[in-house]
Amino acid sequence: METTARARGCPVAMLETGPYQAEALAFYARQGYAVCGPFGDYPAHPLSVFMRKCLTEAGAPS
Template sequence: MKISFETPDQPEVISLIADLDAYQLTLYPPESVYALDMASLKQPNVLFAVARSPEGAAVGCGAIVVTPEFGEVKRMFVSPAARGQGVARRLLGALETEAQERGVSRFMLETGPYQPEALALYERLGYARRGPYADYPDDPLSVFMEKRVA
């Protein structure tokens, strides 16, 4: 498995993001899905990583939006065939490492209550539940989490 920082506007990655959107819409109504669009993912303050199989196929992706206050984890997704192999853990680790090199010491994220695997992963990696942050509403279909690093 190779993880690298790439642009999100590649056909394989666009397909992964479309799969993520479709999956989230089976769990939550559209007004409770706080996804970044492609234009937002291409901004200079966004770190975007892609996990590729040994054959080079894109099997996962994730982003961190770097702000002066924190880094926000967004668009984490691993294709169903690649799950259970530590891809999400490695993706998030690579993103956090790069964000820390850019001065980020506090990470935030919003996910949903119907994604127990994601919640368990984030908790294992040191994220703790908290209240809403930034411009997010207090949505009962949102779980907000935070992680601080030295």
């Protein structure tokens, strides 16, 4: 997915998962994803964990 996203010029990959998904959270962290705030139309919610990964330098926070 990341390779295709990069090839299409997508600067950032974002995902939402649950706080009780320890294996998923650990996997995403190992892949370079960091916890962030809600994005898009998602509201903040205690059962949501939002994560993002910069795929290009343009996607890096400034």
